[in-house]
Structures are given as structure tokens and as C-alpha cells.
Amino acid sequence: MRRMKSCKGNFSASSYGAGCRCRGCRDAWAEYGNEQRTKERKKRPSAGRRDAPLPEHDAFTREQIMKARE
Numbered sequence: 001m002r003r004m005k006s007c008k009g010n011f012s013a014s015s016y017g018a019g020c021r022c023r024g025c026r027d028a029w030a031e032y033g034n035e036q037r038t039k040e041r042k043k044r045p046s047a048g049r050r051d052a053p054l055p056e057h058d059a060f061t062r063e064q065i066m067k068a069r070e
């Protein structure tokens with residue numbers, strides 16, 4: 001039987017991920033999960049689109065082509 005890993009008092013989400021299931025690590029893991037959910041909620045839809053090429057330009061160009069075909 002495999003022995004359960006212990007964090008040896010160093011409670012953290014990563015210790016929980018490593019296999020420790022002591023109370024301190026479970027609490028840290030729950031807290032970590034809450035933090036991640038809060039971060040997700042705080043993210044704005046426009047964030048992270050800065051490096052994308054301008055889609056407006058492409059759409060405008062296509063529109064011009066469609067108009068030119070008429």
C-alpha cells in the first residue's frame with residue numbers, strides 16, 4: 001500500500017496536489033480554487049486581445065471586395 005504524502009506542516013495547494021490530504025492543505029486548496037474563480041470573474045472580455053491582428057481591417061477589406069463585385 002502506498003503511503004500518503006505529507007506536507008510536513010507546509011500547508012499549500014501544491015502540497016495537496018502532490019497528494020497531501022491534511023486539513024491545512026485541503027483548506028489551502030479550497031482557497032486556491034476560490035482565488036482562481038475570482039480571477040476568472042475579474043477577467044474582462046477585451047483582455048488578451050491586444051496581440052491579435054485587427055479584425056476590423058480584414059472585415060472592411062472583404063466588404064470592399066463584395067462591393068466591388070456588385
Ligand SMILES: [Zn+2]
Nearest residue numbers: 007020022025
Ligand atoms: Zn498537508
